[in-house]
Amino acid sequence: MSRLPIILASTALLVFGIGWWSIDRVGKAVDRQQGEPTRAEAPVELPAPGPEPAPGARSPDPPAPPKPEEPIYTEGPQTRDGTGKYYMGREIAFVMGHQAINWLERSNREDEEAPSKAIAALALKPTDVIADIGAGSGYYTFRMAPLVPRGKVVAVDIQPEMIEFLENKEKKLGFNNVEAHLGEVDDTKLPAESIDAALMVDAYHEFSHPREMMQSLFRALRPGGRIILLEYRAEDPTVPIKPLHKMTEAQARREMEVVGLKWQATHDFLPWQHFMVFVKP
Numbered sequence: 674m675s676r677l678p679i680i681l682a683s684t685a686l687l688v689f690g691i692g693w694w695s696i697d698r699v700g701k702a703v704d705r706q707q708g709e710p711t712r713a714e715a716p717v718e719l720p721a722p723g724p725e726p727a728p729g730a731r732s733p734d735p736p737a738p739p740k741p742e743e744p745i746y747t748e749g750p751q752t753r754d755g756t757g758k759y760y761m762g763r764e765i766a767f768v769m770g771h772q773a774i775n776w777l778e779r780s781n782r783e784d785e786e787a788p789s790k791a792i793a794a795l796a797l798k799p800t801d802v803i804a805d806i807g808a809g810s811g812y813y814t815f816r817m818a819p820l821v822p823r824g825k826v827v828a829v830d831i832q833p834e835m836i837e838f839l840e841n842k843e844k845k846l847g848f849n850n851v852e853a854h855l856g857e858v859d860d861t862k863l864p865a866e867s868i869d870a871a872l873m874v875d876a877y878h879e880f881s882h883p884r885e886m887m888q889s890l891f892r893a894l895r896p897g898g899r900i901i902l903l904e905y906r907a908e909d910p911t912v913p914i915k916p917l918h919k920m921t922e923a924q925a926r927r928e929m930e931v932v933g934l935k936w937q938a939t940h941d942f943l944p945w946q947h948f949m950v951f952v953k954p
């Protein structure tokens with residue numbers, strides 16, 4: 674029997690099968706290319722054309738990093754009577770404790786400092802409201818009170834013992850226009866625009882937070898109101914007071930002006946102290 678038909682049929686089947694498999698593989702490869710674009714085929718966004726840099730031009734500097742805020746207070750060497758806390762280059766003195774009331778009330782104070790001349794130079798009006806900041810025992814408070822019969826003296830201090838002393842003294846002397854007022858180290862606690870003037874005698878240099886205190890006092894002043902600052906003259910070595918309890922006029926001006934006060938005058942008619950006047954514009 675001839676095997677030829679069987680061989681021919683097998684060969685035809687083999688050729689047909691190989692052809693079909695090849696067509697299917699190529700078709701799938703084409704499908705893959707067309708249906709799933711590769712990364713390289715995804716649309717590319719081109720940057721917008723910019724101006725041509727000038728020949729030799731430097732590329733612009735990167736923006737400067739923001740400057741860190743200067744601290745208001747810094748620490749430094751702690752000298753005798755000092756806190757080691759510095760403000761605008763000045764070391765802040767320690768607060769004088771209420772135990773020193775007798776020194777504030779000393780009988781020879783008029784001879785040494787002439788407080789009566791300082792009070793006369795304030796030229797107070799009978800209706801004035803004046804704050805005595807760092808009033809202590811009220812040496813100045815009770816000498817100003819008779820001059821403002823239709824106004825008042827607000828005596829501000831941070832030591833409750835001083836406040837108690839002031840209240841007892843007011844009763845003893847029979848005044849009704851003195852208000853003892855407890856403040857905080859960084860806040861006078863006076864209402865805004867409530868005073869015509871403020872007096873600070875031998876107190877400012879020991880404020881532990883002078884910037885905040887002066888900002889608070891600035892708010893409490895009426896526009897046009899005055900601050901009168903009495904500090905022992907640091908320029909004068911013959912003034913017998915410890916160095917940290919004295920101030921130069923230049924330093925005092927810097928510290929008042931930084932909160933927005935305007936210097937008006939400095940008078941040196943007192944034996945030991947500068948009499949400096951600043952105004953709230």
Ligand SMILES: C[S@@+](CC[C@H](N)C(=O)[O-])C[C@H]1O[C@@H](n2cnc3c(N)ncnc32)[C@H](O)[C@@H]1O
Pocket residue numbers: 768769777806807808809810811812813829830831832835856857858859860873874875876879880881882886
């Ligand atoms: C050396 S005494 C002067 C008292 C008064 N001015 C005199 O000349 O008789 C300073 C006073 O300032 C007060 N004092 C200190 N820091 C203060 C602040 N932040 N606010 C108010 N008074 C302050 C002290 O408690 C102290 O009674």
